[in-house]
Amino acid sequence: MEFGWPDSSRPAYIHEIKVSRRFGIPSIIFRTDFRQIQWMGIRYGRATHNKLFLIRFCMAMYAWRINNMDLYHSIGRRKSCRAYTQEPLTTSQLDEMKKALDEFELLYPDAPIEYRFTSETKGMFQVKAPHYLVFSGKGEEGEQENAGFIGQKLMLWLNAHELGGVWLGASKDATKQRTRADIIVLAFGTPEGSPHRTISEFKRKPIAEITNALEDECIKAVHLAPSGMNLQPWYLEKREDTLRLYRQILKPPMSLAYKLTHIDMGIALCHYAVGCDHFGKPFRFRASGNTEAKKGYEFIGEVN
Ligand SMILES: Cc1cc2nc3c(=O)[nH]c(=O)nc-3n(C[C@H](O)[C@H](O)[C@H](O)COP(=O)(O)O)c2cc1C
Numbered sequence: 001m002e003f004g005w006p007d008s009s010r011p012a013y014i015h016e017i018k019v020s021r022r023f024g025i026p027s028i029i030f031r032t033d034f035r036q037i038q039w040m041g042i043r044y045g046r047a048t049h050n051k052l053f054l055i056r057f058c059m060a061m062y063a064w065r066i067n068n069m070d071l072y073h074s075i076g077r078r079k080s081c082r083a084y085t086q087e088p089l090t091t092s093q094l095d096e097m098k099k100a101l102d103e104f105e106l107l108y109p110d111a112p113i114e115y116r117f118t119s120e121t122k123g124m125f126q127v128k129a130p131h132y133l134v135f136s137g138k139g140e141e142g143e144q145e146n147a148g149f150i151g152q153k154l155m156l157w158l159n160a161h162e163l164g165g166v167w168l169g170a171s172k173d174a175t176k177q178r179t180r181a182d183i184i185v186l187a188f189g190t191p192e193g194s195p196h197r198t199i200s201e202f203k204r205k206p207i208a209e210i211t212n213a214l215e216d217e218c219i220k221a222v223h224l225a226p227s228g229m230n231l232q233p234w235y236l237e238k239r240e241d242t243l244r245l246y247r248q249i250l251k252p253p254m255s256l257a258y259k260l261t262h263i264d265m266g267i268a269l270c271h272y273a274v275g276c277d278h279f280g281k282p283f284r285f286r287a288s289g290n291t292e293a294k295k296g297y298e299f300i301g302e303v304n
Helices: 051-068 091-103 143-160 217-223 261-278
Strands: 012-019 026-032 036-039 114-118 121-123 131-136 164-168 171-173 182-189 234-239 242-248 297-303
Touching: 091 143, 131 143, 131 171, 143 164, 143 182, 143 261, 171 182, 217 234, 217 261, 234 261, 242 261, 261 297
Parallel strands: none
Antiparallel strands: 012 026, 026 036, 114 131, 121 171, 131 182, 164 182, 234 242, 242 297
């Protein structure tokens, strides 16, 4: 493992000094013009010399690698894949995917969710895939947004590994593992054909319908985010350095047919967060806050 400065041509400054919540290791966050770099292992006292520290250090480096893998490029080229070779992924591919998923940070840390693999699903708009993943919770608020947030990060991760995936909002686990607290199903595997497309092949609303900040790169990343029935039920209002996020309240008959807009909001915030990471901006989401109401929308939270 090398500890040298990753790219000496990029100027860097100390952005933050903090203690890693997960591993209890003090670390210094350096910020370059490009992205955040976490410099682990600045530690004093005898723990520096013991094995536990070394193990923690390696785990932290691994977590850092997963969380800082630049998934931004997948935002502008991914697509929902609905045709797969039925060849299962290898055990090591699945293990790598699980490790990545375990490291993704939640949007609402107080609403933890679980995931499991299942072999069979049923419902409308079925997609035959070699693998299905089900997110499940306890029925708490924030779980749907969390599923959207980490599930979409997984979708970008799959794309970055030349694999494909698709959200299946109308499908359920068809095995005995199914529970009432299941949130959503994803299908994934090796796609038939490419998991990529060009930017001109994205079908999205004009960006002016979803924001007042047409040139903001992180909002452009949200503009490309997938949503159930491609509804794009979000509005992003930028005021100075604060982003206000709104969820569209659907009206009948659409509100009767589609009930997953909370998942869509998690997906939108995932793209915003990946954009922030890529452009070296902080991503701090606050679920509440005082703000003016917006007709036809529910206020979700602020990012600044
Ligand atoms: C929450 C959610 C549920 C979805 N459910 C289905 C589904 O049941 N079947 C399907 O084929 N696609 C489903 N999709 C995929 C969307 O149709 C797709 O993301 C959208 O049309 C945009 O296309 P893109 O993903 O290729 O950018 C779902 C997407 C989301 C985010």
